[in-house]
Amino acid sequence: MALDLLNRDGLGPPPEQGPGSGPDAEPASRRRAGRTAVGLFLSSLRLVSLLVAVAIGIFALLAASPIDPIRAYVGAEARNLSPEQIAQIEQRWGLDEPPLERFMAWGGQLISGDLGQSQVYGEPVTTVIADRLPASLSLMVLAWTLAGIIGFGLGIIAGVHRGRWVDRVCSWWAYTLASAPTFWVGLVLLYVFSVSLQWTPVCCAAPLGTLPGEATLLERAHHLILPAITLSLIGVSATLLHTRQATIEVMESDHVLFARARGERLPGLVLHHVVRNAAGPALMLQFASVGELFGGSILAEQVFTYPGLGQATTEAALRQDIPLLMGVALVTAALVFVGNLLGDLAHRWADPRLRGGMR
């Protein structure tokens, strides 16, 4: 999965140089490509080992928890079960076996792609996740892009005008947003735009009464916009503040001084000197925020009753659906890992000093 994503994004080995780059160019690029391949292999190994560790950790956590899976499954009627019936269910579910054997059985199923049966939705966990992940992903991608553009743009503006009122307003805004609870921002936006102004719908991913497949793209975008803005507002602050810092450093550097002495004006300075230098850290930060983004989407989906994976996570925890919780944990761990990996690659791609193979 990681490999696929990387190749599609064109972040693999850099394209070969033009014909004029001399005889040394080809072996070097081939060596670099080889190193990248080794790096990718090592990354996927790390992903697998991390997922195994996460699986063990989750299993240990839930095995040690005081929550009784049978009681959680049956709910209030557990009182009516006789001890014999409980023993029967335990045997059926394999709960009478020692934890290690249970883990091996679960792990074996996991490897074959079977995450178990979700109790809340009455479907296999993989189906539940596959049904709901696209909705969450479209929300996250839109929010991620918005946050990146706004954060990077405002960060550069603030950094270039350091100390002036534009900078003060931007920094103040970023610091305040960083302290604001995501769900509260969502509630305020919901009140202003959906309840008072009635520009946006109050809930869900499609108009009430339509089946999931029927909603048009426009309708879906209409329902997506407010949750996405909520989610992006939270992501903006870190990118803004870091870009601002990077911009300030570049603006104070000698090469900008030299460019100024040559008579370059501000737009040119920003375009030729600042953007490239600030892009690397900003990209890395953006990709590293994937975990936080998913956390935010759990909250945003709850506020806007948006039927994505985040809402399924809340449902699973509220109604004690252990298989679904475990599945969500594994999927999000993979998501965070891929985010970090992409961030690393993007940083290298944007900063020529870091090019040339991976760790």
Add this chain to the structure above:
Amino acid sequence: MSTVRARPAPSERGLNRQQRTIATVTLLLILVVGIVLAAGMLTGSANTTALTERSQPPSSEHLFGTDRYGRDLLARTLVGLRLSLVVGGVAAALSGVIAVVLSLIAVLGGRTGAAVVGWLVDLFLALPHLVLLILVAFALGGGTTSVILAVGLTHWPRLTRVLTSVGRAAVGSEFVAVSRALGHGPLRIARTHVAGHLIPHLLVGTVLLFPHAILHEAALSFLGLGIDPGQPAIGILLQESMRYLSAGHWWLAVLPGLGLLLLVRIIDRIGENVRMLLDPRSAQL
């Protein structure tokens, strides 16, 4: 790190920067104490229902308005903020202790210690924090205690990283080499030579953990996975407010959240100012 400062700002009111920082911290601390005291006085009215004053918008009598049962929202918000402070304090202390212990193991436990701690940190950072919190709170059985524990048990990784790198720098220094040569054991080195370097970072790191802990607790409570629904926690207040949003009762959602935002900003500022005081590079400016 700090290059030439643009201007060592001459003070306007006869106070230098250090004094002004101390004044700011004191003022902010007084604000926090004020919240706690006010909450203590208003605990009674936070749960008093007055059915004649239901769902009133903010007025001079009820600054934050009242909820569906006529309870004063200002009192409920203040009590909720005090609860947030308690949760944040316990969680930050717990995470601080874990971070110190783990970073000392990482620094003084040799290669194995460092590897184990590094792996633990990676493992805890592998999941989105909120997902991890949901899992831990769920595994601990839910309710107020497990939320506090869950928040406290999951906020140490980044602080551990900071403390480990600080401790490593200290261990690499000559006085530790001398101490080793004198035959002192790792525990004694930790106590006499490393701990002192960690304390400023620990103090600042713990204060800066506070806002995260508070926001995460509010988020869990908002999802219904946190503080027990009967208590006026900010997350609970906001969750309840969702039902009345379409009726136009905006104050139920806006004002408690604003209170939380302000509290988080205040504690953040305290942390930043304490950092400036403790950091030798900025303390004397």
